[in-house]
Amino acid sequence: MATSKHLALTLSLLLSGSVLASPTFTPTTQLPDGEWIDLSEDLCDVAQQTHSYLAQGNAYDPAAIHGGTTVWLNTPTERIQETLAYICEVVHEDQQMGRTSRLTDPDFIAEHFELLRWSPDQQRASQLSDDKPLLQRLPSDRLLLTKYYVRLTNGQPQQTPETPHALYGLPFDEAHLSLDEADAKRDHITRYRYGKQTIVANESSKDQAAHMRNLAPPLIWLSRDDLEGALLQGTAVVNEPSGDRRYFNVHRNNGIAYDRTQRPEQQQRYWYFKEVQGVLGYGKDANYKIPILPKVTVAGDIFQLGLGRLILLRTEEQGQPVFRLTVLADTGGAFHDNLYQLDWLSGYYRDWDDYYQANRHISDYADAWLLLKKQ
Structure with missing residues (x-):
């Protein structure tokens, strides 16, 4: 039998005409304004390590090595690999030329990458939102961005x-x-x-x-x-x-x-x-996991999205919009059937207090785009 709380929520939705949305991935060609954080060398490192894992092929790890298992995404795995390889190609060229990383130039990103704007799975989030204010307040167009360390x-x-x-x-x-x-x-x-x-x-x-x-x-x-x-x-x-x-x-x-x-x-x-020997992300067994680095790695639902996605995040930090490029190279128990959230590897901390002091200025929600190198 439905509880009074659930009946009230249902009535509220009916009266407002609101419909909780499934996740969407919408092509776009423009990005909003914001400051771009340059961690290109670390991004290349994680991209390269993830590319090596993907090179084992679908038969090695069919749960993770694929281009998407949902009705919304179906990307050839080769395109994800090409995207990761291109990241390092750009980084190495920029280093050789002694110039600022082009991966912090929104015009370069829009010119060389296909962008899919990701809106969250509000239906699934609502099913798990009891006593979880961040899910109850989940925007229709932004993901919940938790931070792990x-x-x-x-x-x-x-x-x-x-x-x-x-x-x-x-x-x-x-x-x-x-x-x-x-x-x-x-x-x-x-x-x-x-x-x-x-x-x-x-x-x-x-x-x-x-x-x-x-x-x-x-x-x-x-x-x-x-x-x-x-x-x-x-x-x-x-x-x-x-x-x-x-x-x-x-x-x-x-x-x-x-x-x-x-x-x-x-x-x-x-x-x-x-x-x-160091910090590791996803791998189906401990004998082969992906080495990862803070601030350029996110954990998420690799089982639906596919391992290795290049994801652009836009958060608010001290009231200002900030862009970060990240690689989906980790997951966790909370990311089965979860297309409303990402977990950003924020750094190395002794305890919750240290973590909080370093990250309290970063918003709990993020605009997110999946990026693929244009063909």
């Missing part, structure tokens, strides 16, 4: 009262298995047996904590806040007491979907981690 943490090599929770490596019973081999044994391996709440609770018991260590190797020990940050962001950069800095990235999960109706600390979804 690489969490800087202080970890310990051993469990302590201050760091009682581990980032675990892949359980021992599948450490020698490929992803496909492990998934074929889904009913018999450790990874699928435990939800996050059980694992966290077990670590508070000496005997159960010892049992967990017999199932999977603890890579580093963290506080609960740092654990939640690592699980949410998918990456942890850990400063050890020795002064060493170590990087950890998600490896494989327990198969439980992220529940967008629950708070992060209440989730049952759990990730096992792998130590890596």
